[in-house]
Amino acid sequence: MTAETPDTPLDYKDTLNLPKTDFPMRAGLPKREPEWLARWQALDVYGQLRQRPGRTPFTLHDGPPYANGNLHIGHALNKILKDMVVRSQQMQGRDARYIPGWDCHGLPIEWKIEEKYRQKGRDKDAVDVIEFRQECRDFARGWVDIQREEFKRLGITGNWDQPYLTMDFHAERVIAEEFQTFVMNGSLYQGSKPVMWSPVEKTALAEAEVEYHERQSEAIWVPFEVVAGGADLGARCKVVIWTTTPWTIPQNRAICFGSRISYGLYEVTGRPEECWATIGARYLLADDLAEEALGAARLTPDMYRRVRDVSADELAKITCAHPLRGAEGAAGEWDFDVPLLAGDHVTDDAGTGFVHTAPSHGDDDYAIGVTHKLPMTYNILDDSSFRADLPFFAGEQVIRPNGKPGGANKAVIAKLIEVGGILASRRITLKDAHSWRSKAPVIRLNRPQWFAAIDVPLNDGMDEYGKTIRERALTSIDQLVTWTPQTGRNRLHSMIEARPDWVLSRQRAWGVPLTCFTKVGAAHDDPDFLLRNAEVNARINAAFEAEGADAWYKDGAKERFLAGIVDPNEYNQVMDILDVWFDSGSTHAFTLRDRTDGSDDGLADLYLEGTDQHRGWFHSSMLQACGTRGRAPYRGVLTHGFTLDAKGNKMSKSVGNTVAPEKVVKQYGADILRLWVAQADYTVDLRIGDEILKGVADSYRRLRNTMRFLLGALSDFSDADRVEPADMPELEQWVLHRLSELDEQVRAGYDAYDFPGVWNAVFQFCTVELSAFYFDVRKDALYCDGDTARRRAARTVLDILFHRLTTWLAPVLVFTMEEVWLERNPGEGASVHLEDIPETPSTWRNEALAAKWSTIRAVRRVVTGALEIERREKTIGASLEAAPSVHVDAATKAVLDTVDFDDICITSAISVADAGEGAFTLDDVPGVSVTFAKAEGEKCQRCWKILPDVGTHAHTGVCGRCDDALG
Incomplete structure (x- = not known):
């Protein structure tokens, strides 16, 4: 510290404990986020988290997006919600697994290849089917790679190096195997009834298509x-x-x-x-x-x-x-x-x-x-x-x-x-x-198709939840699945209750074939019409595992699969492909059941998709699993709404009101897009637009300011500065009480997937209770106190706040909380995403103290309201120029007398009386009034309080507290 002499007065600013941090106020997210992505990949954060034994597994099974184009804002909403679920479950001590996947078969991809053929004047029917299927496979693989990078840019965690693809050979084998279960259990039949038929595409369509x-x-x-x-x-x-x-x-x-x-x-x-x-x-x-x-x-x-x-x-x-x-x-x-x-x-x-x-x-x-x-x-x-x-x-x-x-x-x-x-x-x-x-009209047309009968008792011995697919599905909906929101239950239940048999066959080429054979000359209702032979099925499955579903289309396939078991000449090979909803409905089998990083019991803790999937993936997965394993493949279903423009209109490229995730990320950063998701009620349709995103960015800046203050005040904090809660002033104990309440609220909110509830609670705490109250009050002690117990206690609380806020918000603001964490934990292997939310001691809860400080804060609002009027009138410039009188009842006075109420109100002095009537009141704080008065004395050149003792101490122009701090 610079010595003070009569000729060289001390520069008191240099003696203050001002915040020190390199954490920038401007985030620069679009530029910096890719750096953290590269860091996480180098650290293999997802892989490290899987190496933690003894944790309860939590599996969110990814509903596969279609591999045929760039992501739209609906994709971003869906994947960000999934990521917040996975990260929040992981940080609460679970083993949260997430294997991203893609739907790769079906008409949309086949249609793209046909468009290319038409442009070249090429006849699709003249192309070898295996060559055509390979073109479809290459097309899908290219879009998987593009979409994977687009998803990763949003900060989505998961096993990106080993996603599941419905066109992988093992997946195609399992899809065929699951279909064969329908063949063997008696639910498959060929019928002739009206189906949704696309004359342009010449195939049956599912309702979801x-x-x-x-x-x-x-x-x-x-x-x-x-x-x-x-x-x-x-x-x-x-x-x-x-x-x-x-x-x-x-x-x-x-x-x-x-x-x-x-x-x-x-x-x-x-x-x-x-x-x-x-x-x-x-x-x-x-x-x-x-x-x-x-x-x-x-x-x-x-x-x-x-x-x-x-x-x-x-x-x-x-x-x-x-x-x-x-x-x-x-x-x-x-x-x-x-x-x-x-x-x-x-x-x-x-x-x-x-x-x-x-x-x-x-x-x-x-x-x-x-x-x-x-x-x-x-x-x-x-x-x-x-x-x-x-x-x-x-x-x-x-x-x-x-x-x-x-x-x-x-x-x-x-x-x-x-x-x-x-x-x-x-x-x-x-x-x-x-x-x-x-986009062409479809007609209802009677065509011979393959159906799964949903009301026929199955001969599979899995009757715990019903004998038929419909019975099992309805029982699963009511007894085995938790619905978020509950309205999802009603919607799917009514659909399953009223739906007809499932049309499984499609008259196309790119997909998994219906791996079955029919008896030549036999009628549809003949018991021998369908070949049901486990040995034949095993041959098919082995071929698919090694070569993929293309094996079905190779020359001599029928003889390869039947010869030596039955006479190939007595059977016809079915050449239709499966409805792609059967493919995606089967993903639980080859992902949850078969992978070592899948689910221990082959079931998902959660399926999470948009409301359209009640007739899509939720629906087909339910029917498929009820036919092959006797129950729903999921224990929970979360449904979100659609994305709309800022005016509430459906997004359309032709209208020009779409919002591309890539554009938002380039302009604002992925964390702003993630915060948009976290703030919104996802159970209804969500609006997005420039003004909405600007509002989200403003909330982000306010939170970032809170984190910056924490980092600055903790710049040189060490364990030697730590104070036990029991030894802290009441104000710090009150903050710990609030952290205890919030920790319970955050954990319950994350478990209920209530991300808006979590965000709003934490954000309000940061802006109202921390920035506008606790930080405001304690800045004086943090900046001006010497090595006092009060300052050490405040910094201990700030350290506790740091660890809670970063981990509470890490599932939402994945990049920003990593940046905040690394400011204090710069080690090569450090990451907030390797941390759990800290346990909060029950001893921090103190309802009596909370009630007392509720009274104190209410009276403080009246004081600050009175001072704001004087500030507007330019009677004072800062609250430290005031020494108001507060009039309260005796009980309230007794409460205020136990604290340094002038510090809490950030005034140089304050008097509290249990009688009299002041000039200023607030309607919502009855029994409290304030009379304004200016502070008397001189202004301390170090802390700026106006006090009578300034100038009476060893150091020139300071108060007694600052004189002690200067030593």
């Missing part, structure tokens, strides 16, 4: 002439149906009615010039829809009359003729009766109350067809064209190869008009299913 968009279509009202059972209704009576798919009329086999609907017989008494109705014609219609239906035919209410009621019993006796019956050139194609059948699916919400029923083209239609043994039609081919020998419509397509409407609807309408088989037509806009890949 379609999206709904508006499109225009022609709605038609078609009268079916009553030919039997309607003698009491009149000779010209017709049943009117309504449909938005005119192309299905040639496939009509019945008309359904609702037994609870009120029906009437309506007779035409007049007509305008342009009208297809004729005077005297009688139409059967639902009463609530009659006016709308007849209005579509240009009939006003004065042009028809209601003749009488028609009961359900009467309707059930009616038989109609198909509207194309007897048409010249029809060659008898439609010379059959059309019965009226009761159906629970019929409503009077729209249409006519009568539902045109084509069993080949709708689920309800099919169910009615099965119940009443209606004939199935096969008029529509794979490309959505009518079969070549169908009268009138041969070759007309529903959907053209470019996804646009074909001529099928127009052709059917034209023929109906020609034969007098139409009552009305109207152009409407409807929301209909489209392929999410080609």
Whole structure:
């Protein structure tokens, strides 16, 4: 310390214990984050964490993203949430494992290769299937590498060097093996029923592979002439149906009615010039829809009359003729009766109350067809064209190869008009299913497909949770799985409860084939139709393990797998591939079950995906595992919402409102993107945009300022400075109490995946209780005290705060907390991500002390409120220029008398009285008032307090406390 003489007064600034740190206020995250990524890779942080025995495993199983493009903001949201789960579980003492994975098979990748072929004028069907599959494999592998680096840049931890890929040979073997379990347990069958069919892609699609968009279509009202059972209704009576798919009329086999609907017989008494109705014609219609239906035919209410009621019993006796019956050139194609059948699916919400029923083209239609043994039609081919020998419509397509409407609807309408088989037509806009890949409309089409029966009792001996797939799934949902939020349970339960059998087959080339064989000449329901042979299965699996699924497509494959076991000539080899949802639904088997770093019991503690996965991965994984292991493959499911732009609109490249993770990272840094995720309620849709990110960055800067203060005040702290909690002043003990409360809240929040709750609690603590209160109060002692017990206690608390805050926030701000940690722990092998959250002693909890300091802080707010007015009026410049009087009741005075209330209020002096009334009050702190007064004395040149004793000590111009500190 510089000596003080009368000629050379001491520079008191140099005697203060001012903060010392190189920690920058400007983070520079975009530039610095890659350095920490490289450091973690060099340290093998993830690998080191796996070498800690005795920990309880926690496995988050990664829902595989699709390997076919750069990441979007939804990917970032999903992976950051997963990372926060894994890191928070690890830092609470568990062995949190995370194996990233990718979905590599299926139509989206195959479609990309086909697009490349089309650009080169190359015919896909002329390419060797194994060559084509290799191109698909190379395409997927390239995107896996790109996406892996994009995910790692977000700070996502995991076994990136050994991800799981559905196209790995072992994975393809296990997927085939899991499928074979369905073959052997009796759930697999080949059936012919309507499926979602993409005419453009020429394959069946799962519900999860379609999206709904508006499109225009022609709605038609078609009268079916009553030919039997309607003698009491009149000779010209017709049943009117309504449909938005005119192309299905040639496939009509019945008309359904609702037994609870009120029906009437309506007779035409007049007509305008342009009208297809004729005077005297009688139409059967639902009463609530009659006016709308007849209005579509240009009939006003004065042009028809209601003749009488028609009961359900009467309707059930009616038989109609198909509207194309007897048409010249029809060659008898439609010379059959059309019965009226009761159906629970019929409503009077729209249409006519009568539902045109084509069993080949709708689920309800099919169910009615099965119940009443209606004939199935096969008029529509794979490309959505009518079969070549169908009268009138041969070759007309529903959907053209470019996804646009074909001529099928127009052709059917034209023929109906020609034969007098139409009552009305109207152009409407409807929301209909489209392929999410080609964006072209899909149709419901009856095609022979392979199904997993979900209501057939399985012969696998795994009946603990039910005998059928559906029973096991519903039991799992209710008894075995925890849902976050709980609404996820309701959604999946209702879907599983109502869903039909699972369509497993796809008519494509890139995927795992349905590894099964069918008996030549055997019927589908023949017990020997499917070859069920464990030895054959073992051969297939061994080949797949060594060569991948390409082995199925090599020359002589059938003979290779069957010869010596059964006669290859007696069996056909199935060439369809599996639904990719079966692939991803099987990932638990080859990842959780088969890998040494998987799950000890083959189950995941958590599946975490967006709400769309209730019909996707959550759903398919549930069905698949219930078929192969008898229960759900997960113990917990967490669901997050979608990402929207700042205005709440769905993101779209065409609209230009997308937010790319790469752009956010380059501008702000990955930690800002991670903090955006942590702050938001992920259970609903999340908004993101420039202004939102600026707000997140502002919160980040405030937190960074808190950490910078800690680092500066702890610059030379050592264990020799440490003070036991029992020896600390009450203020420090209060901070420890708050840390005890927060530690419990943080741990509970992380275990409940309540990241917004954790962040908000810690952030409010840092900004309100630390920066605005504790730091504010203790700066004087930290800067101006000598080696006092008070200063040592404060720095001990700051050290405790450092270890709690860095570990609490490390799962969220992975880069920043590493930077903070290394400022005090610069060793080569150091990393905050190798630490656990410190245990917090129960002895820190002190509810009585917390209540006392709640009172003190409330009174302090009144004082600071009074001083702020004086500061605005420029009566004072700083609070140390004040010496106010505080008026409180006797009990409160007794509390304030036990502390240095002037230090707490950062005033040079303060008087506390239990009587009187001050000039300033706050409505929410009753019984407290403050009267302002200026401090008396001189300003200490070292601590800036205004005190009467300044100038009376050995050192010039300082107070007694500072004189002691100077020695």
